[in-house]
Amino acid sequence: MTMATFQIWRGDAKGGALKDYTTKVSDGMVVLDAVHQIQAEQANDLAVRWNCKAGKCGSCSAEVNGHPRLMCMTRLNQIDITKPVTIEPMRTFPSIKDLVTDVSWNFRAKKTITRFKPRTPDAPDGTWRMQQVDIERVQEFRKCIECFLCQDVCHVLRDHQLFDEFAGPRHMVYAAALEMNPIDTEDRVSDLKKAHGIGYCNITKCCTKVCPESITITDNAIIPLKERVVDQFYDPVRKLFRMFQP
Protein backbone atom coordinates (compact mmCIF):
# COMPACT_ATOMS: atom_id res chain seq x y z
CA MET A 1 0.00 0.00 0.00
CA THR A 2 1.15 3.52 -0.86
CA MET A 3 -0.10 6.76 0.59
CA ALA A 4 -1.12 9.56 -1.78
CA THR A 5 -2.36 13.07 -1.16
CA PHE A 6 -5.33 14.46 -3.06
CA GLN A 7 -6.23 18.13 -3.03
CA ILE A 8 -9.97 18.17 -3.65
CA TRP A 9 -11.91 21.34 -4.31
CA ARG A 10 -14.56 21.78 -1.61
CA GLY A 11 -17.14 24.48 -1.91
CA ASP A 12 -20.22 25.65 -3.76
CA ALA A 13 -21.41 28.51 -5.99
CA LYS A 14 -20.35 31.06 -3.36
CA GLY A 15 -16.74 29.88 -3.36
CA GLY A 16 -14.43 27.18 -2.09
CA ALA A 17 -10.88 25.99 -1.74
CA LEU A 18 -8.69 22.93 -2.19
CA LYS A 19 -8.57 20.64 0.85
CA ASP A 20 -5.90 18.00 1.41
CA TYR A 21 -6.80 14.33 1.94
CA THR A 22 -4.22 11.59 2.33
CA THR A 23 -5.35 8.04 1.69
CA LYS A 24 -4.01 4.60 0.85
CA VAL A 25 -3.87 3.71 -2.83
CA SER A 26 -3.17 0.41 -4.52
CA ASP A 27 -2.51 -1.02 -7.99
CA GLY A 28 -5.32 -0.64 -10.47
CA MET A 29 -7.06 2.22 -8.69
CA VAL A 30 -8.52 5.09 -10.65
CA VAL A 31 -9.02 8.65 -9.40
CA LEU A 32 -12.71 8.00 -8.78
CA ASP A 33 -11.81 5.06 -6.52
CA ALA A 34 -9.61 7.34 -4.46
CA VAL A 35 -12.37 9.97 -4.25
CA HIS A 36 -14.87 7.32 -3.12
CA GLN A 37 -12.41 6.07 -0.52
CA ILE A 38 -11.92 9.60 0.80
CA GLN A 39 -15.70 10.10 0.78
CA ALA A 40 -16.20 6.88 2.78
CA GLU A 41 -13.39 7.37 5.27
CA GLN A 42 -12.77 11.08 5.68
CA ALA A 43 -15.38 13.30 4.03
CA ASN A 44 -18.88 11.82 4.06
CA ASP A 45 -20.35 15.05 2.74
CA LEU A 46 -18.10 15.21 -0.35
CA ALA A 47 -20.30 15.65 -3.41
CA VAL A 48 -19.25 13.76 -6.55
CA ARG A 49 -21.35 12.77 -9.55
CA TRP A 50 -20.73 9.29 -10.92
CA ASN A 51 -22.60 6.34 -12.32
CA CYS A 52 -21.05 3.64 -14.50
CA LYS A 53 -17.34 3.67 -13.53
CA ALA A 54 -16.66 2.45 -17.07
CA GLY A 55 -16.22 5.65 -19.08
CA LYS A 56 -19.61 5.38 -20.72
CA CYS A 57 -22.00 7.55 -18.72
CA GLY A 58 -19.96 10.78 -18.80
CA SER A 59 -20.88 11.71 -15.23
CA CYS A 60 -17.56 11.92 -13.40
CA SER A 61 -15.97 14.69 -15.48
CA ALA A 62 -13.49 16.75 -13.50
CA GLU A 63 -10.10 18.39 -13.77
CA VAL A 64 -7.28 16.17 -12.53
CA ASN A 65 -4.01 18.10 -12.18
CA GLY A 66 -5.57 20.74 -14.43
CA HIS A 67 -6.48 18.30 -17.21
CA PRO A 68 -10.18 17.80 -17.99
CA ARG A 69 -10.70 14.04 -17.63
CA LEU A 70 -13.13 11.36 -16.58
CA MET A 71 -12.15 10.37 -13.04
CA CYS A 72 -13.18 6.77 -13.64
CA MET A 73 -10.84 6.46 -16.62
CA THR A 74 -7.80 8.10 -15.05
CA ARG A 75 -5.65 5.42 -13.49
CA LEU A 76 -3.40 6.49 -10.66
CA ASN A 77 -0.39 5.00 -12.43
CA GLN A 78 -0.97 7.55 -15.24
CA ILE A 79 -0.32 10.46 -12.91
CA ASP A 80 2.43 11.42 -10.52
CA ILE A 81 1.16 10.51 -7.06
CA THR A 82 4.42 11.38 -5.35
CA LYS A 83 3.10 14.96 -5.42
CA PRO A 84 -0.37 16.08 -4.30
CA VAL A 85 -2.97 15.38 -7.01
CA THR A 86 -5.47 18.22 -7.54
CA ILE A 87 -9.08 17.31 -8.31
CA GLU A 88 -11.38 20.18 -9.24
CA PRO A 89 -14.82 20.46 -10.81
CA MET A 90 -15.12 21.53 -14.45
CA ARG A 91 -14.31 25.24 -14.37
CA THR A 92 -16.53 26.22 -17.28
CA PHE A 93 -19.77 25.39 -15.53
CA PRO A 94 -21.26 26.82 -12.33
CA SER A 95 -20.44 24.92 -9.19
CA ILE A 96 -23.25 23.20 -7.28
CA LYS A 97 -21.20 21.52 -4.58
CA ASP A 98 -17.63 20.21 -4.45
CA LEU A 99 -16.98 18.25 -7.66
CA VAL A 100 -20.53 18.56 -8.97
CA THR A 101 -21.26 21.27 -11.54
CA ASP A 102 -24.44 22.49 -13.19
CA VAL A 103 -24.18 21.34 -16.81
CA SER A 104 -27.83 22.03 -17.63
CA TRP A 105 -26.89 24.82 -20.06
CA ASN A 106 -25.67 22.10 -22.41
CA PHE A 107 -29.07 20.44 -22.53
CA ARG A 108 -30.79 23.76 -23.17
CA ALA A 109 -28.30 24.59 -25.92
CA LYS A 110 -28.84 21.18 -27.50
CA LYS A 111 -32.54 21.88 -27.86
CA THR A 112 -31.74 24.88 -30.08
CA ILE A 113 -30.28 22.61 -32.77
CA THR A 114 -32.79 21.72 -35.47
CA ARG A 115 -34.01 18.19 -34.95
CA PHE A 116 -33.51 15.24 -37.26
CA LYS A 117 -36.06 15.09 -40.06
CA PRO A 118 -35.76 12.04 -42.31
CA ARG A 119 -36.73 11.92 -45.97
CA THR A 120 -39.75 9.90 -47.05
CA PRO A 121 -39.16 6.20 -46.27
CA ASP A 122 -37.56 4.20 -49.08
CA ALA A 123 -39.65 1.08 -48.54
CA PRO A 124 -43.42 0.56 -48.10
CA ASP A 125 -42.81 -0.73 -44.57
CA GLY A 126 -41.59 2.73 -43.53
CA THR A 127 -37.87 1.92 -43.47
CA TRP A 128 -34.86 3.43 -45.21
CA ARG A 129 -31.95 1.92 -47.14
CA MET A 130 -28.52 3.26 -46.33
CA GLN A 131 -25.00 2.37 -47.47
CA GLN A 132 -22.37 1.77 -44.80
CA VAL A 133 -20.05 4.25 -46.53
CA ASP A 134 -22.65 6.98 -46.03
CA ILE A 135 -23.15 6.46 -42.32
CA GLU A 136 -19.55 5.76 -41.28
CA ARG A 137 -18.83 9.43 -40.71
CA VAL A 138 -21.79 10.02 -38.42
CA GLN A 139 -21.21 6.80 -36.49
CA GLU A 140 -18.08 8.36 -35.01
CA PHE A 141 -20.15 11.24 -33.64
CA ARG A 142 -22.65 8.84 -32.08
CA LYS A 143 -19.93 7.69 -29.68
CA CYS A 144 -20.30 10.95 -27.71
CA ILE A 145 -21.20 10.24 -24.07
CA GLU A 146 -21.95 13.89 -23.23
CA CYS A 147 -19.31 14.18 -20.55
CA PHE A 148 -18.88 17.84 -21.62
CA LEU A 149 -15.12 17.74 -21.16
CA CYS A 150 -14.81 19.30 -24.63
CA GLN A 151 -17.11 22.12 -23.54
CA ASP A 152 -15.07 22.51 -20.37
CA VAL A 153 -11.72 22.88 -22.15
CA CYS A 154 -13.00 25.04 -25.03
CA HIS A 155 -11.51 28.47 -24.36
CA VAL A 156 -14.44 30.22 -26.06
CA LEU A 157 -16.68 29.01 -23.24
CA ARG A 158 -14.10 28.56 -20.50
CA ASP A 159 -12.21 31.84 -20.72
CA HIS A 160 -14.51 34.08 -22.76
CA GLN A 161 -17.87 32.76 -21.54
CA LEU A 162 -19.55 33.23 -24.91
CA PHE A 163 -22.41 30.93 -23.92
CA ASP A 164 -24.93 33.06 -25.77
CA GLU A 165 -22.91 33.16 -28.99
CA PHE A 166 -21.21 29.77 -29.29
CA ALA A 167 -22.76 26.32 -28.86
CA GLY A 168 -19.43 24.61 -28.15
CA PRO A 169 -17.71 21.52 -29.56
CA ARG A 170 -20.22 19.02 -28.15
CA HIS A 171 -23.04 20.65 -30.06
CA MET A 172 -20.94 20.97 -33.20
CA VAL A 173 -20.51 17.20 -33.04
CA TYR A 174 -24.25 16.80 -32.52
CA ALA A 175 -25.03 19.14 -35.42
CA ALA A 176 -22.50 17.29 -37.63
CA ALA A 177 -24.13 13.95 -36.79
CA LEU A 178 -27.47 15.31 -38.00
CA GLU A 179 -26.22 17.45 -40.87
CA MET A 180 -24.15 14.64 -42.44
CA ASN A 181 -26.81 12.00 -41.91
CA PRO A 182 -27.65 10.53 -45.33
CA ILE A 183 -31.42 10.56 -44.79
CA ASP A 184 -31.78 13.88 -42.98
CA THR A 185 -33.47 16.66 -44.94
CA GLU A 186 -32.96 19.68 -42.70
CA ASP A 187 -30.43 22.47 -43.33
CA ARG A 188 -28.59 23.63 -40.21
CA VAL A 189 -25.78 25.54 -41.92
CA SER A 190 -27.35 28.96 -41.48
CA ASP A 191 -27.97 28.30 -37.77
CA LEU A 192 -24.42 27.06 -37.35
CA LYS A 193 -23.09 30.36 -38.65
CA LYS A 194 -25.50 32.69 -36.90
CA ALA A 195 -27.10 31.18 -33.79
CA HIS A 196 -24.42 28.63 -32.93
CA GLY A 197 -21.39 30.77 -33.81
CA ILE A 198 -19.17 28.21 -35.49
CA GLY A 199 -16.88 31.08 -36.50
CA TYR A 200 -15.84 31.46 -32.86
CA CYS A 201 -13.97 28.16 -33.00
CA ASN A 202 -10.33 28.88 -33.77
CA ILE A 203 -9.34 25.24 -34.26
CA THR A 204 -6.98 24.85 -31.33
CA LYS A 205 -8.08 21.20 -31.02
CA CYS A 206 -8.22 21.18 -27.22
CA CYS A 207 -11.65 19.52 -27.48
CA THR A 208 -10.22 16.68 -29.56
CA LYS A 209 -7.39 16.15 -27.09
CA VAL A 210 -9.66 15.69 -24.08
CA CYS A 211 -12.39 13.55 -25.68
CA PRO A 212 -12.49 10.23 -23.77
CA GLU A 213 -14.18 8.58 -26.77
CA SER A 214 -11.39 9.74 -29.10
CA ILE A 215 -13.81 11.54 -31.41
CA THR A 216 -11.82 13.66 -33.84
CA ILE A 217 -14.03 16.63 -33.04
CA THR A 218 -12.13 19.38 -34.82
CA ASP A 219 -11.07 17.61 -38.01
CA ASN A 220 -14.13 15.45 -38.59
CA ALA A 221 -16.97 17.59 -37.22
CA ILE A 222 -16.12 21.28 -36.80
CA ILE A 223 -13.90 21.88 -39.86
CA PRO A 224 -16.25 20.04 -42.28
CA LEU A 225 -19.11 22.15 -40.89
CA LYS A 226 -17.02 25.30 -41.28
CA GLU A 227 -16.45 24.32 -44.90
CA ARG A 228 -20.21 23.90 -45.41
CA VAL A 229 -20.71 27.38 -43.96
CA VAL A 230 -18.12 28.69 -46.43
CA ASP A 231 -20.03 26.96 -49.25
CA GLN A 232 -23.20 28.75 -48.33
CA PHE A 233 -21.98 32.17 -47.19
CA TYR A 234 -18.46 32.94 -48.37
CA ASP A 235 -18.04 31.23 -51.73
CA PRO A 236 -19.28 33.43 -54.61
CA VAL A 237 -18.33 30.79 -57.21
CA ARG A 238 -20.58 28.21 -55.55
CA LYS A 239 -23.32 30.80 -55.22
CA LEU A 240 -23.07 31.42 -58.96
CA PHE A 241 -23.32 27.68 -59.68
CA ARG A 242 -26.37 27.40 -57.44
CA MET A 243 -28.09 30.22 -59.33
CA PHE A 244 -27.93 28.19 -62.54
CA GLN A 245 -28.76 24.85 -60.97
CA PRO A 246 -32.05 23.41 -62.26
Place this chain on the structure above:
Amino acid sequence: MADAAQPLVLRRFGETRRSDAWWLTPLAVFCGFSAFIIYSTWAAFQNANYTFGPYLSPFYSPEIFGDSPHAWFGPKPAAWPDWLPFSPALLILPIPGLFRFTCYYYRGAYYKAFWMDPVSCAVGEPRKSYWGEHSFPLILQNLHRYVLMLVMLVLGILAYDAWKGLWFTDPATGTVSFGIGVGSLILVVNVVLISSYTFGCHSMRHFVGGCRDLLSRAPLGTKTYDCVSCLNRRHMLWAWCSLVSVGFSDLYVRMCAMGIWSDFRFL
Protein backbone atom coordinates in the same frame (compact mmCIF):
# COMPACT_ATOMS: atom_id res chain seq x y z
CA MET B 1 -28.98 30.19 -27.85
CA ALA B 2 -30.04 28.91 -24.47
CA ASP B 3 -29.68 30.99 -21.29
CA ALA B 4 -26.05 31.46 -20.42
CA ALA B 5 -24.39 29.68 -17.54
CA GLN B 6 -23.30 31.71 -14.54
CA PRO B 7 -20.14 33.76 -15.04
CA LEU B 8 -16.92 32.36 -13.67
CA VAL B 9 -13.93 33.81 -11.96
CA LEU B 10 -11.48 34.31 -14.82
CA ARG B 11 -7.98 33.00 -14.54
CA ARG B 12 -4.98 35.24 -15.13
CA PHE B 13 -2.69 34.77 -18.10
CA GLY B 14 -0.72 31.55 -17.77
CA GLU B 15 -2.59 30.44 -14.64
CA THR B 16 -3.34 26.73 -14.60
CA ARG B 17 -3.26 23.67 -12.38
CA ARG B 18 -1.42 21.78 -15.09
CA SER B 19 1.95 20.62 -13.86
CA ASP B 20 3.29 19.35 -17.20
CA ALA B 21 5.44 21.42 -19.58
CA TRP B 22 2.40 22.93 -21.35
CA TRP B 23 4.51 25.83 -22.62
CA LEU B 24 6.91 23.58 -24.55
CA THR B 25 4.80 22.94 -27.67
CA PRO B 26 3.75 26.56 -28.26
CA LEU B 27 7.33 27.66 -27.67
CA ALA B 28 8.65 25.10 -30.19
CA VAL B 29 6.01 26.17 -32.73
CA PHE B 30 6.87 29.83 -32.15
CA CYS B 31 10.56 29.18 -32.70
CA GLY B 32 9.95 26.95 -35.76
CA PHE B 33 7.60 29.35 -37.51
CA SER B 34 9.71 32.39 -36.63
CA ALA B 35 12.87 30.75 -37.98
CA PHE B 36 11.10 29.91 -41.26
CA ILE B 37 9.55 33.37 -41.64
CA ILE B 38 12.90 35.10 -41.02
CA TYR B 39 14.83 32.82 -43.39
CA SER B 40 12.24 32.86 -46.19
CA THR B 41 11.89 36.65 -46.03
CA TRP B 42 15.66 37.07 -46.16
CA ALA B 43 15.96 34.57 -49.03
CA ALA B 44 13.12 36.17 -50.99
CA PHE B 45 14.79 39.58 -50.95
CA GLN B 46 18.21 38.28 -52.05
CA ASN B 47 17.35 38.00 -55.76
CA ALA B 48 20.58 36.02 -56.23
CA ASN B 49 21.93 32.48 -55.90
CA TYR B 50 18.57 30.85 -56.48
CA THR B 51 19.60 28.59 -59.35
CA PHE B 52 22.35 26.05 -59.76
CA GLY B 53 22.57 24.07 -63.00
CA PRO B 54 19.13 22.60 -63.62
CA TYR B 55 17.99 23.35 -60.08
CA LEU B 56 15.68 26.25 -59.24
CA SER B 57 14.89 27.18 -55.66
CA PRO B 58 11.19 26.50 -54.86
CA PHE B 59 10.99 29.99 -53.32
CA TYR B 60 11.62 31.42 -56.80
CA SER B 61 9.45 29.04 -58.82
CA PRO B 62 7.81 29.85 -61.16
CA GLU B 63 10.32 32.54 -62.07
CA ILE B 64 8.00 34.79 -64.04
CA PHE B 65 10.54 37.58 -64.51
CA GLY B 66 14.19 37.26 -63.63
CA ASP B 67 17.75 37.06 -64.83
CA SER B 68 18.25 33.29 -64.77
CA PRO B 69 17.66 30.91 -67.72
CA HIS B 70 14.57 29.63 -65.84
CA ALA B 71 12.72 32.95 -66.29
CA TRP B 72 9.51 32.67 -68.32
CA PHE B 73 9.35 36.21 -69.68
CA GLY B 74 12.93 37.43 -69.39
CA PRO B 75 14.30 40.06 -67.04
CA LYS B 76 12.42 42.45 -64.77
CA PRO B 77 9.95 44.62 -66.75
CA ALA B 78 11.24 48.09 -67.56
CA ALA B 79 8.08 49.59 -66.06
CA TRP B 80 8.93 48.17 -62.62
CA PRO B 81 9.25 51.21 -60.27
CA ASP B 82 12.77 51.83 -58.97
CA TRP B 83 11.57 52.39 -55.43
CA LEU B 84 9.94 48.95 -55.30
CA PRO B 85 12.34 46.12 -54.46
CA PHE B 86 12.30 43.39 -57.07
CA SER B 87 12.81 39.69 -56.68
CA PRO B 88 11.12 36.84 -58.58
CA ALA B 89 10.31 35.29 -55.19
CA LEU B 90 8.24 38.29 -54.15
CA LEU B 91 5.90 37.64 -57.07
CA ILE B 92 5.20 34.04 -56.13
CA LEU B 93 5.80 33.55 -52.39
CA PRO B 94 2.54 35.26 -51.36
CA ILE B 95 0.60 32.30 -52.81
CA PRO B 96 2.13 29.47 -50.73
CA GLY B 97 2.50 31.93 -47.85
CA LEU B 98 -1.20 32.73 -47.87
CA PHE B 99 -2.05 29.05 -48.26
CA ARG B 100 -0.15 28.16 -45.13
CA PHE B 101 -1.43 31.23 -43.29
CA THR B 102 -5.06 30.23 -43.92
CA CYS B 103 -4.47 26.47 -43.46
CA TYR B 104 -6.56 24.97 -40.67
CA TYR B 105 -3.55 23.36 -39.00
CA TYR B 106 -1.41 26.48 -39.09
CA ARG B 107 -4.28 28.63 -37.87
CA GLY B 108 -4.72 26.56 -34.74
CA ALA B 109 -0.95 26.45 -34.21
CA TYR B 110 -0.21 30.15 -34.57
CA TYR B 111 -3.29 31.26 -32.65
CA LYS B 112 -1.73 29.38 -29.76
CA ALA B 113 1.95 30.12 -30.27
CA PHE B 114 1.80 33.74 -31.42
CA TRP B 115 -1.56 35.12 -30.31
CA MET B 116 -1.87 32.96 -27.18
CA ASP B 117 -5.57 32.51 -27.71
CA PRO B 118 -5.22 30.16 -25.79
CA VAL B 119 -1.52 29.62 -25.24
CA SER B 120 -2.30 26.00 -24.32
CA CYS B 121 -5.37 23.98 -23.39
CA ALA B 122 -6.82 24.85 -19.96
CA VAL B 123 -4.32 27.65 -19.41
CA GLY B 124 -5.41 31.25 -18.69
CA GLU B 125 -5.39 33.75 -21.57
CA PRO B 126 -3.87 37.23 -21.79
CA ARG B 127 -6.97 39.00 -23.19
CA LYS B 128 -10.61 39.18 -22.19
CA SER B 129 -12.01 40.15 -25.59
CA TYR B 130 -12.41 37.55 -28.32
CA TRP B 131 -13.85 37.59 -31.84
CA GLY B 132 -12.48 34.35 -33.23
CA GLU B 133 -13.04 33.81 -36.93
CA HIS B 134 -16.57 35.11 -36.61
CA SER B 135 -15.84 38.64 -37.78
CA PHE B 136 -13.24 40.77 -39.59
CA PRO B 137 -10.29 40.32 -39.96
CA LEU B 138 -10.10 36.58 -39.27
CA ILE B 139 -13.27 35.90 -41.22
CA LEU B 140 -10.96 36.27 -44.25
CA GLN B 141 -9.49 32.87 -43.35
CA ASN B 142 -12.42 31.50 -45.35
CA LEU B 143 -10.42 32.38 -48.48
CA HIS B 144 -8.43 29.20 -47.93
CA ARG B 145 -10.17 27.22 -50.69
CA TYR B 146 -9.30 29.85 -53.31
CA VAL B 147 -5.66 29.91 -52.30
CA LEU B 148 -5.73 26.12 -52.56
CA MET B 149 -6.57 26.44 -56.26
CA LEU B 150 -3.61 28.75 -56.84
CA VAL B 151 -1.28 26.51 -54.86
CA MET B 152 -2.27 23.54 -57.02
CA LEU B 153 -0.94 25.45 -60.05
CA VAL B 154 2.30 26.28 -58.24
CA LEU B 155 2.64 22.65 -57.16
CA GLY B 156 2.39 21.51 -60.79
CA ILE B 157 5.18 23.92 -61.68
CA LEU B 158 7.33 22.67 -58.78
CA ALA B 159 6.83 19.12 -60.06
CA TYR B 160 8.00 20.25 -63.50
CA ASP B 161 11.04 21.91 -61.88
CA ALA B 162 11.86 18.66 -60.11
CA TRP B 163 11.68 16.87 -63.47
CA LYS B 164 13.95 19.48 -65.05
CA GLY B 165 16.34 18.96 -62.13
CA LEU B 166 17.02 15.50 -63.54
CA TRP B 167 18.42 16.83 -66.82
CA PHE B 168 21.96 18.17 -66.79
CA THR B 169 23.72 20.15 -69.50
CA ASP B 170 27.34 19.24 -70.24
CA PRO B 171 29.20 22.58 -70.16
CA ALA B 172 31.78 21.34 -72.68
CA THR B 173 29.48 19.92 -75.36
CA GLY B 174 26.18 21.55 -74.49
CA THR B 175 24.39 18.19 -74.65
CA VAL B 176 21.60 17.51 -72.19
CA SER B 177 21.54 14.13 -70.45
CA PHE B 178 19.62 12.44 -67.67
CA GLY B 179 21.27 12.49 -64.28
CA ILE B 180 20.58 12.36 -60.59
CA GLY B 181 22.26 14.66 -58.14
CA VAL B 182 21.61 15.24 -54.46
CA GLY B 183 19.79 18.40 -55.50
CA SER B 184 17.53 16.38 -57.85
CA LEU B 185 16.51 14.13 -54.96
CA ILE B 186 15.94 17.09 -52.65
CA LEU B 187 13.64 18.76 -55.19
CA VAL B 188 11.71 15.51 -55.78
CA VAL B 189 11.29 14.85 -52.05
CA ASN B 190 10.19 18.47 -51.63
CA VAL B 191 7.43 18.02 -54.24
CA VAL B 192 6.27 14.77 -52.63
CA LEU B 193 6.06 16.38 -49.19
CA ILE B 194 4.31 19.53 -50.44
CA SER B 195 1.87 17.33 -52.39
CA SER B 196 1.11 15.27 -49.29
CA TYR B 197 0.44 18.47 -47.40
CA THR B 198 -1.64 20.09 -50.15
CA PHE B 199 -3.70 17.02 -51.08
CA GLY B 200 -4.45 16.36 -47.41
CA CYS B 201 -5.85 19.86 -46.94
CA HIS B 202 -9.22 20.14 -45.18
CA SER B 203 -10.68 22.19 -48.03
CA MET B 204 -9.58 19.53 -50.52
CA ARG B 205 -11.25 16.92 -48.31
CA HIS B 206 -14.43 18.96 -48.44
CA PHE B 207 -14.31 19.29 -52.24
CA VAL B 208 -13.78 15.61 -52.95
CA GLY B 209 -16.52 14.29 -50.68
CA GLY B 210 -16.93 16.17 -47.42
CA CYS B 211 -19.58 18.37 -49.00
CA ARG B 212 -21.76 15.34 -49.77
CA ASP B 213 -24.03 13.40 -47.44
CA LEU B 214 -24.28 10.52 -49.89
CA LEU B 215 -20.76 9.42 -50.73
CA SER B 216 -22.02 6.14 -52.15
CA ARG B 217 -23.47 7.93 -55.16
CA ALA B 218 -19.95 8.72 -56.37
CA PRO B 219 -17.77 5.61 -55.97
CA LEU B 220 -14.72 7.32 -57.46
CA GLY B 221 -15.33 10.25 -55.12
CA THR B 222 -15.45 7.86 -52.16
CA LYS B 223 -12.02 6.48 -52.96
CA THR B 224 -10.63 9.98 -53.44
CA TYR B 225 -12.24 11.09 -50.18
CA ASP B 226 -10.65 8.12 -48.38
CA CYS B 227 -7.23 8.95 -49.82
CA VAL B 228 -7.48 12.63 -48.90
CA SER B 229 -8.77 11.69 -45.43
CA CYS B 230 -5.80 9.37 -45.02
CA LEU B 231 -3.38 12.23 -45.76
CA ASN B 232 -5.50 14.59 -43.66
CA ARG B 233 -5.03 12.45 -40.55
CA ARG B 234 -1.30 13.39 -40.66
CA HIS B 235 -1.85 16.96 -41.83
CA MET B 236 0.30 18.44 -39.07
CA LEU B 237 3.17 16.10 -39.92
CA TRP B 238 2.98 16.96 -43.63
CA ALA B 239 2.73 20.66 -42.81
CA TRP B 240 5.97 20.59 -40.83
CA CYS B 241 7.84 18.23 -43.16
CA SER B 242 6.96 20.31 -46.21
CA LEU B 243 7.88 23.53 -44.41
CA VAL B 244 11.31 22.18 -43.54
CA SER B 245 11.84 20.65 -46.98
CA VAL B 246 10.95 23.80 -48.92
CA GLY B 247 13.29 25.84 -46.75
CA PHE B 248 16.09 23.28 -47.05
CA SER B 249 15.63 23.04 -50.84
CA ASP B 250 16.25 26.78 -51.11
CA LEU B 251 19.21 26.53 -48.75
CA TYR B 252 20.74 23.67 -50.75
CA VAL B 253 20.44 25.48 -54.10
CA ARG B 254 21.75 28.67 -52.50
CA MET B 255 24.76 26.96 -50.92
CA CYS B 256 25.61 25.21 -54.21
CA ALA B 257 25.22 28.46 -56.16
CA MET B 258 27.51 30.26 -53.71
CA GLY B 259 30.11 27.50 -54.05
CA ILE B 260 29.94 26.58 -50.37
CA TRP B 261 28.47 23.12 -51.01
CA SER B 262 29.13 20.98 -54.07
CA ASP B 263 26.35 18.93 -55.62
CA PHE B 264 27.18 15.22 -55.59
CA ARG B 265 26.05 13.37 -58.73
CA PHE B 266 24.89 9.75 -58.45
CA LEU B 267 24.42 9.46 -62.22
